[in-house]
Amino acid sequence: MNINLNHYFFRRVNFLYKQLLRLMVPKIKNRAFGSNNLKNLIDSVYVINLDRQKDRWSRISTELGREPILGDFTLFDLTHKVSAIDGKKLTFNKIQAEQINPEFNLREQYTVDPDPRLLAIIREREILVSMTNEEVAVSLSHISCWKKIVEEQRAYTLILEDDVFFESFFSKKLNAIWQELPKNEQRLPDFDLLYLSYREVDWGAVIKPYSLHLNKPIKGLWWLSGYVLSLKGAKKLIDSLPVRGPVDLWMNLQFSKLDVYSSIPSLIFQRNDLPSGNNYSIMPILSQLGIQSDSTHLELQQKKGRNPVFVLADDDLQIDLLATALSILGYRCLWESIDNVTITIDQLIERNEALLFDAYLGTNITKHYDKLERTYPASVFIWLTQKRTDYVLDKIKTTSKHSPNADLSKTLDKKRNLFFDVNDGNSKWKCLCDFLECKSPPFPFPFPFPKTNFLIDSAHVKNEVNHSHKTTDIYLEHDVTPWILPIKRLSDFGILPNKSTCKILNFETNFVENFISAPKEIHWRFLEDSFASNLSAFVTKNLKPISGGGCELILSNEVNKLRQYSSASISTKLKYLYGRFSVIMKPVKMDGVVTAFFLHRNDPWQEIDFEFLGKDTTRILINVYFNPGGNDYGWNYGVRGTPVLIDLGFDAADDYHTYTILWDRDGISWYV
Structure with a gap:
């Protein structure tokens, strides 16, 4: 794609500078x-040119005539015009x-x-883009060149x-490149x-150095x-047809099947000072992004280093910390612990497609260490162990090039493999x-969370699931951050949500407040003032106990x-990690008023919400805001969270109901 985004004046100045330098x-x-019988030189030049653009043919003919080759010839003497397909x-x-x-x-x-x-x-969502006629x-013009090479049996073109x-x-x-290219037996x-x-x-261009040039x-x-194609390369491209998408895009997707090299630097400049008749299919989408771009993407992209990352470990706590x-x-x-995720990833690897996650942590995917190493040459591997445990030995045995008795930390390429100790002091x-990088x-560095044991109450599960109301969910606009996946696309990521099974967990009762008497300051914090966008200020006198229990x-x-x-x-003064949190309440039915029950951490921002929007209390808004890291880390992204509006089937403002948030290390559930 030769999409020109710079002003014409600057493009013209750049080209004039190149002309002056060449003189x-x-x-x-x-x-x-050269024209030779040994077939060790480039013996033909194919130029793609529209028959109606005679001025371009004249210009490129002059350009080719300026480049001397062996004998008293120029590149123009080896040139064949290939009539371009007219879009x-x-x-x-x-x-x-x-x-x-x-x-x-x-x-x-x-x-x-x-x-x-x-x-x-x-x-x-899945976006299918239709090529323009020009693309x-x-x-088709490039394909005709490949076929011409095969028909004429050209060694290099x-x-x-x-x-x-x-x-x-x-x-x-x-001249230097032609000598540095690998040679066959002949x-x-x-x-x-x-x-x-x-x-x-x-x-994210991924390029490996091969030689000086x-x-x-x-x-x-x-x-x-401008590219040189060998006879065997032309045959491979023809065998890989059809071209899907713009040809330069498609060519990148064939690199794994081809023996591809690139010059250092680019030796032929595609002029961007000339008017282009091309119409690019991707431009409407890029234009849309220009209007709706979110700086979060760019900020996180700048923080992120090499990827994809595959983490090999068998210790859940270590994986938690590194994730x-x-x-x-x-x-x-993605902490890979679900078989259907493995199947999806395996399919992507087989098709050599881009992985939708930047880092994979777990044992199922990474059992194919050698395959991942070949399929994703830019990938890196982190081993969360220092010793040759049985787990690590199993990984070594999956690769043919490593001996089971080898010292893994010395055998593997250190540029792509890191033996990482999450307990290694302050240098983590x-x-x-x-x-x-x-x-x-x-x-x-993140600290380990305490391990929490849960007891599943099967009878409670049956009771709540049988009485669940069939809801209509409306997924509102959400933040786009690395840790949020849209619910409607989960299957594309290999995750199949199951709404019919909900774990109901028994936690040890920690604290109950019935507000029979005034709330005690030892347990509660009475908020003053408010957040910036709120039209009301929080004041202590507006919280009043109700006779017989409860408060207004x-x-x-x-x-x-x-x-x-x-x-x-x-809000409570106590802090919690996982648990069952319930409130019995009746929301206010009034346009512009929000009644909320939620868990919250300020920095980095995290929330688990129950919210009623006063204009329609027959619906409830549930939401999760998430940013990774410990207290006071200060890296916060997103302003929307993942809001979902749910139809309750009744008007919550008519009576009191119990609203429960169930939070464990595997997920969050909301109950009414």
Whole structure:
């Protein structure tokens, strides 16, 4: 994709600078080209050009005539014009339909260029994008070049689009590259595809160094304006048809099947100072993101380091700690403990698709260590053990290249494998962040939560499930952060929600308040003032006990502390981790008034909510706000949480009802 976002003036100045620089550099012969019988050189140049654009053909012909090669020849002497398919006259016939699938998934765009702003749309729903006629025409034009190579049995061919410009160092660099390429048994250059013109994607290009002038790209290169294709590479591309989506996007998805190299740097410049007739299918979506972009994505992307991360461990507490740490660093983590998740991930791996999580923690997925290492070359592995336990030995036995008796910490590549000790003093953040190549947070490493034992009350389960009301759920706009998945897309993430089974847990009773007498300050905090957007101020006098038990929270039309109204709020002084929390209450039925019962932590912000919106008390709003980390960590994201509006089937303002939040380490349930 050659999407020009800069002003024309700056693009023009940039091109004029390149022209001036080339005039100052002495010309040398390009020894990678020539007509020969040994088939060890590039012996043909295919230029894709529309028949109606004669000015472009004239311009590219002059450009090719400036580049000397072996003998008294130039690149133009090896050039063949390939008539481009005209997108303005395109009629999609049966043969073309076998070569092109004009519909692609937005997730494929994210695979190649993981722009975090795309996450909001990708997580919310499947988006199928239809190629424009111009994109289809460009793809068909490149396919015709590949077929021509096979028909003419060309050993190596340079394929160019007609809007390119050779950099001043083109010949010098390519001469070196042609020598550095791997050779086969016949001492001929051995590769499928060599990029000479490219632009790295804006987010997350994955490229491995190969030699002084060559890289091995894994993913993340735009443009197909200048590349060398071998005969065997052309055959592989034809066998991989149909092209799905824009051809340069699709090409990235074929890298795992091809032997691909790219020059250091790009040797051929795709001119962006010329008017383009292309119409890009992705532009409407990018335009939408430009309007609705959320800075949270960008901020978290900057915090996050290398990924995907696979954590190999068999200790739940250690996994808990590392999952929290990775979440703080902006990673979307999956603690894999459900078989259907494993199946979904295995399918993605088989298809070489992008993984929807940044970090996977658990034992099921990571049993395929060698497969993950090959399929995701940019992946890293964290081993939460220092000793060769039976668990680790099982992992080693799954890989053919490691001996079961090997010292794992010395055998594995240290650039991709970290043996991490979550109990290693104060150096945990530094060790982890140095390995992931990200910035260490300015607060302590997460601490272990106390282990809580729960007892499931089967009789209670049966009673509550049988009397549950069939609700209509409305999922409101929610935050888009790494730790939130939209409920309607859970199956795409390998998670199948089961609403018919709810664990009812018996907790030891810790505290009961019936408000028969005035609430005691030893247990309660009476809130004063309020949060910024509230029109009322909380005042202690507006909380009054009721004779016989209970209390009233009074909303008064009384100006207080520069706010229009006064009301009341009360909270416990005790802190809780997991439990069953209940209140018997009757909400206020009045437009603009919110009656709420919730668990709350201020920094980082966390909430578990029951809320009644006074305009309609036949519905209840439940919500969870989550940010990872310990108290006072200070990294807070999101303003909406995950609100769900539920139809109760009755008007809660007519009488008192019991509302319960059940919170354990595996989930949260709400009961009425």
